[in-house]
Amino acid sequence: MSALVTLAHGSRHPGADVATLSFQAGAKAVAYLDFSEDTLAAVAKRLQEHLVVVPLLFSNAFHARFDAPQAAREAEAFAPITLARPLGMGQDIIAALPEPQATPVLFHVGSKRSTEAQALAQHLGWLEVAATQGGVAELRALSSTHPRLHVIPLFVTDGLLLAQAREADYPGEVIFDQPLGTKLSPIIRARFEEAV
CATH class of the missing domain: 3.40.50.1400 (Rossmann fold)
Structure with a gap:
């Protein structure tokens, strides 16, 4: 067993x-x-x-x-x-992601050089931001050019990087989804x- x-x-x-x-x-x-x-x-x-x-x-x-x-x-x-x-980041993970309610942003914990996250975002037709490397600044920049963003965290649970992004001020409307959790x-x- x-x-x-x-x-x-x-x-x-x-x-x-x-x-x-x-x-x-x-x-x-x-x-x-x-x-x-x-x-x-x-x-x-x-x-x-x-x-x-x-x-x-x-x-x-x-x-x-x-x-x-x-x-x-x-x-x-x-x-x-x-x-x-x-x-x-295969099909089972894609199936677990929520349906976007605005311009979707895949917010992931990997490096900005993560070709897997880039490929996933491209496949979905979403924007992509790496939380670990200037993620908040990048979200701010996207928020200034997109009136409504729906940030979809590729996170297992809550974490410091996600909390910092949620608590930041943005020029436009930014909706944050929950981590994938259960x-x-x-x-x-x-x-x-x-x-x-």
Whole structure:
């Protein structure tokens, strides 16, 4: 028998709790890459059974290519680990995105160089802003040329970058959607089942 564990980046934001969506997906535990003592190694030591780990990451950037595999290698000292595919930006994620109510902006946590986010936004016909690199300034600039923006966060939960963007002043009307949250639960479950 294999236990599902989700692996989140972690955040200092008080609303960045992935437990609800993880447990809704059937996860036995939640582990974090940063900002928490619940590392994957700590969870593996506590559970001591075969773990299928689903990284709650959208892009195939540094965290997915290096941090998650490194965390899995460290955790293997305590339990067998199977690292599942991360969330990604495929059709199942597209289906979870809300219907835009104004000019849509894909607001993502990846780098401005994220070709995956650029390709997704282009496929959808949306604008694209990287939250991590001047995201608020870019949203302000877009708001000055578009009367109504609908910002759709490609976020698992709330986080500091999303909070900063929500609290900023804009020249035009800017509507912020919620992070994907529990909409991701069936996708997490599918990643788990695919891995086992």
